[in-house]
Amino acid sequence: MRFATWNVNSVKARLPRLLEWLDGTKPDVLCLQETKVPADGFPAAEVAELGYETAAYGQGRWNGVALLSRVGLADISNGFPGEPGFPDPEARYISALCGDIRVISVYVPNGRTPEDPHYAYKLSWLAALRESLASSLAGPLIIAGDFNVAPTDEDVWDPAVFAGATHVTPAERDALAAIRDLGLRDIVGRPLKGDRPFTYWDYRAGMFHMNQGMRIDLVLATPDLAARVTDAVIDREARKGKGPSDHAPIVVDFSPS
């Protein structure tokens, strides 16, 4: 079973590259984030030609998550019980059964700055997500996506640059650790170049080319699934060339159960 997650930064703008990537990588299940389209605007017909069913949850120009699967999509949930909003709930969580695996795609709020009300929203969203998982966690389960938190200082290219910024504060890291500590394993992809498993590089100032990135996209899995991982890779090829997302996909291969 090949699993992947990718913040595409607009599924419409990324459609040619998404289709090419799907055709080449052939994941069985793909979690998408920042689709930036309402559900009826998702290019479901185009991905269906490659054999994928779609579950999309969108709201317009911002946010948006989706699941693509060629091993089934059942019991789909948009959002989760107790999910906070700003003030209304946003399209940041979608869950489905893909075969016998519960798969959740998440796009955690950015937070903007530690002083911004969106930062408190981010922390409350992560705390509510933990509560939701705690009451329902049973394997096999994967929760993956853009968590907008770098778990450690090793997960940013220069910790000094991020002093006082979001994504690295102890409160954010604690909130993420509390989710992981429910019993999930962090499946870290191999970087295909260099020794840092970054998944995001700002578009500006040639940061990708200098490998000045962050690891903020994560794949968390229950131990039964983690024990079946045969490989995990960050596909930096997808970050190259014309019209890329600013995030790279993470691709994880599991042996049969």
Added chain:
DNA sequence: ATGCCCTTGTAACAAGGA
């Protein structure tokens, strides 16, 4: 090399991203 910000909505910028 991979190459120096992008996307959407709305009407020349504003907002958001991280």
